[in-house]
Amino acid sequence: MTTLTPILSRNWDRPDSFTIDGYRATGGYEALRRALTMDPDSIVDLVKQSGLRGRGGAGFPTGMKWGFLPKDNPNPRYLVVNADESEPGTCKDIPLMLANPHVLVEGVAIAAYAIRSQQAFIYVRGEVVHVVRRLRQAVADAYEAGLLGKDVLGSGFDLDVVVHSGAGAYICGEETALLDSLEGYRGQPRLKPPFPAVAGLYASPTVVNNVESIASVPGIVANGAEWFTSMGTEKSAGFGFFSLSGHVTNPGQYEAPLGITLRELLDMAGGIREGHRLKFWTPGGSSTPIFTEEHLDTPLDFESVGAAGSMLGTRALQIFDETTCVVRAVGRWIAFYAHESCGKCTPCREGNFWMVQVLDRLERGEGTEADIDKLLQICDNLLGRSFCALGDGATSPVMSSIKHFRQEYVDHFEKGGCPFDHSRSTLWADRPTTEEGGNR
Amino acid sequence: MSESNENNPVEIPEVFTDEVVARLEQDAKEIVSRYPKPRSALLPLLHLVQSEEGHVSAEGMRFCADQLGITLAEVKAVATFYTMYRRDPGGDYQVGVCTNTLCAVMGGDEIFSALKEHLDLANGETTGDGKVTLEHVECNAACDFAPVVMVNWEFFDNQTPATAKQLVDDLRLGADVAPTRGPASLCTWKQASRVLAGFDDGRAGEGVQAAGPSLAGLRIADRNGWTAPDPNNLPTRPDQGEEGAK
Ligand SMILES: Cc1cc2nc3c(=O)[nH]c(=O)nc-3n(C[C@H](O)[C@H](O)[C@H](O)COP(=O)(O)O)c2cc1C
Numbered sequence: 001m002t003t004l005t006p007i008l009s010r011n012w013d014r015p016d017s018f019t020i021d022g023y024r025a026t027g028g029y030e031a032l033r034r035a036l037t038m039d040p041d042s043i044v045d046l047v048k049q050s051g052l053r054g055r056g057g058a059g060f061p062t063g064m065k066w067g068f069l070p071k072d073n074p075n076p077r078y079l080v081v082n083a084d085e086s087e088p089g090t091c092k093d094i095p096l097m098l099a100n101p102h103v104l105v106e107g108v109a110i111a112a113y114a115i116r117s118q119q120a121f122i123y124v125r126g127e128v129v130h131v132v133r134r135l136r137q138a139v140a141d142a143y144e145a146g147l148l149g150k151d152v153l154g155s156g157f158d159l160d161v162v163v164h165s166g167a168g169a170y171i172c173g174e175e176t177a178l179l180d181s182l183e184g185y186r187g188q189p190r191l192k193p194p195f196p197a198v199a200g201l202y203a204s205p206t207v208v209n210n211v212e213s214i215a216s217v218p219g220i221v222a223n224g225a226e227w228f229t230s231m232g233t234e235k236s237a238g239f240g241f242f243s244l245s246g247h248v249t250n251p252g253q254y255e256a257p258l259g260i261t262l263r264e265l266l267d268m269a270g271g272i273r274e275g276h277r278l279k280f281w282t283p284g285g286s287s288t289p290i291f292t293e294e295h296l297d298t299p300l301d302f303e304s305v306g307a308a309g310s311m312l313g314t315r316a317l318q319i320f321d322e323t324t325c326v327v328r329a330v331g332r333w334i335a336f337y338a339h340e341s342c343g344k345c346t347p348c349r350e351g352n353f354w355m356v357q358v359l360d361r362l363e364r365g366e367g368t369e370a371d372i373d374k375l376l377q378i379c380d381n382l383l384g385r386s387f388c389a390l391g392d393g394a395t396s397p398v399m400s401s402i403k404h405f406r407q408e409y410v411d412h413f414e415k416g417g418c419p420f421d422h423s424r425s426t427l428w429a430d431r432p433t434t435e436e437g438g439n440r
Numbered sequence: 441m442s443e444s445n446e447n448n449p450v451e452i453p454e455v456f457t458d459e460v461v462a463r464l465e466q467d468a469k470e471i472v473s474r475y476p477k478p479r480s481a482l483l484p485l486l487h488l489v490q491s492e493e494g495h496v497s498a499e500g501m502r503f504c505a506d507q508l509g510i511t512l513a514e515v516k517a518v519a520t521f522y523t524m525y526r527r528d529p530g531g532d533y534q535v536g537v538c539t540n541t542l543c544a545v546m547g548g549d550e551i552f553s554a555l556k557e558h559l560d561l562a563n564g565e566t567t568g569d570g571k572v573t574l575e576h577v578e579c580n581a582a583c584d585f586a587p588v589v590m591v592n593w594e595f596f597d598n599q600t601p602a603t604a605k606q607l608v609d610d611l612r613l614g615a616d617v618a619p620t621r622g623p624a625s626l627c628t629w630k631q632a633s634r635v636l637a638g639f640d641d642g643r644a645g646e647g648v649q650a651a652g653p654s655l656a657g658l659r660i661a662d663r664n665g666w667t668a669p670d671p672n673n674l675p676t677r678p679d680q681g682e683e684g685a686k
């Protein structure tokens with residue numbers, strides 16, 4: 001049986017977990033102290049040995065990414081933390097930064113030292129004002145304590161950290177769009193290559209990493225690569241947040257080794273809400289093909305989820321029971337992609353616009369069999385043909401839902417409307433009615 | 441210069457007086473100084489002018505352009521790309537109901553309809569008293585607290601139509617309202633915009649560190665005595681041999 005491994009969330013039950021004192025009381029900033037005695041390259045090696053893979057969705061090996069920075073480029077190097085967290089379902093970085101911003105700040109200091117950068121940015125989505133407050137306070141307190149700024153802990157290493165708020169655009173989570181946004185432009189993806197490692201922020205060598213990736217680094221430095229690889233699987237080492245949401249008895253953050261299964265997580269979380277059963281779920285956010293009951297025992301690691309036809313993504317497990325209309329769910333996701341498409345390339349800009357029209361029609365019961373094929377056709381023009389992964393991601397819910405639930409699309413037009421009672425899906429559906437509306 | 445919008449005839453006072461510009465220039469200097477290249481300051485500068493005016497007007501954009509030595513058209517191209525910049529005046533409290541799939545299914549749609557009816561507003565409209573602007577928003581990284589309502593980008597978790605109606609009533613009455621995870625009381629839209637521009641309001645220490653679902657896994661681990669591996673006594677990984685496979 002797999003058990004939970006609270007590491008980043010270990011101190012979250014302390015009311016002062018977000019303060020520098022609260023963090024230090026649980027060993028915070030000791031890893032930085034140790035890192036500063038090490039050769040920067042040996043920290044990169046350590047992170048390579050740990051097998052840490054990016055926690056922002058794509059799973060690229062973090063140490064390898066750091067190793068890509070060219071040695072001969074005279075420009076300054078930058079570290080950029082991707083705290084844009086906007087992929088539907090993904091809800092791990094925000095509570096982490098609210099409860100323990102210092103573990104991120106410590107990770108930033110270690111990572112910047114390792115890649116020989118003296119300027120880091122934390123690009124946080126703007127729609128979370130209290131997280132911005134906490135991050136800024138954490139950075140200010142770290143400066144005050146000599147953990148950032150000139151001559152960090154007397155080591156001779158200088159580091160400046162800027163907390164930068166975005167302004168509402170999912171696409172700015174894509175790393176090159178993020179860099180454009182951070183440079184003060186519209187957030188539109190750049191052609192790769194060159195990759196950010198070679199020409200990133202201000203065309204200088206840049207590392208972009210997810211919040212959870214960077215926050216995992218202090219633990220690796222403190223406890224060693226073997227500690228990290230003692231969790232997870234051979235190719236998906238370590239731990240991560242599994243974020244359960246939706247029709248589950250106890251939704252929330254479950255920090256566990258990669259490779260845990262949804263069945264195990266549901267056991268811990270009290271199962272699907274009482275009286276209902278699992279219908280479909282996303283393993284890693286809305287851009288990852290949906291799974292069904294059939295995948296309850298799929299180990300949630302990069303390889304196994306991939307082999308089963310989806311992606312581990314951000315481990316955002318959105319769980320829907322039998323009261324949920326899959327056509328409605330997918331239609332809403334596609335409305336999101338259409339809204340968030342940056343408009344740079346035609347397949348995504350047009351494809352998502354048209355998918356919204358077709359899905360609306362189908363949901364209202366006015367579609368036809370040809371509409372289902374039309375959706376698959378549009379997906380065919382999107383997948384692999386769009387400029388960035390936003391376009392690819394949009395095809396995931398559409399194609400996977402048609403694969404698993406084609407009949408439900410058909411039911412809509414055969415019955416001339418949605419066969420589901422949406423009120424049965426709500427949080428309060430099974431609560432006793434107490435008063436007018438009954439919705440306390 | 442103030443423009444009035446045909447659909448939304450609001451008197452716009454002259455905001456960018458010389459005195460205001462002088463003050464904002466100080467702030468702008470501080471923002472620009474944080475970055476290796478000035479243009480990086482554009483998003484925070486737009487948050488700054490929004491904190492002054494409540495939205496981003498042509499004058500506000502002109503101010504940003506002047507600070508950075510770029511054209512108004514360049515600023516406009518950026519300001520219109522990002523959804524958080526209001527193009528028209530709005531209320532003191534922006535009430536955003538998450539209607540992305542997970543929240544919608546969990547009741548966000550019902551909450552949004554209830555508020556539209558209760559306030560007699562369509563998406564994006566503001567109450568006559570200038571207090572509440574209602575809109576639906578995309579996933580706000582709080583799905584484990586669904587359905588979620590954001591007010592001035594602070595979390596109001598696990599809402600229902602009844603609690604959401606109470607919330608907007610309280611906002612309109614000027615009652616003290618505290619987010620579920622956020623400061624001890626709500627600040628206004630303009631104040632929130634100033635925080636986003638990078639000016640602290642001294643409230644980082646208020647509010648909970650974590651709540652409910654954020655602690656779900658930790659509580660179960662505590663109850664079962666589960667911890668991360670001890671680095672001085674490492675277990676064998678389950679896929680690495682017999683002893684580990686327990
Ligand atoms: C549309 C889109 C949105 C993304 N949003 C995020 C995000 O919010 N946070 C994040 O860390 N990565 C996001 N990514 C992935 C980033 O492009 C990038 O892979 C990641 O930040 C790298 O960090 P990691 O290697 O530590 O995972 C997004 C990608 C795409 C295509």
Ligand code: SF4
Nearest residue numbers: 342344345348388391
């Ligand atoms: S796929 Fe969509 S988001 Fe990505 S570049 Fe093309 S239009 Fe923009």
Ligand code: FES
Nearest residue numbers: 538543579580583
């Ligand atoms: S879907 Fe509403 S917060 Fe994620």
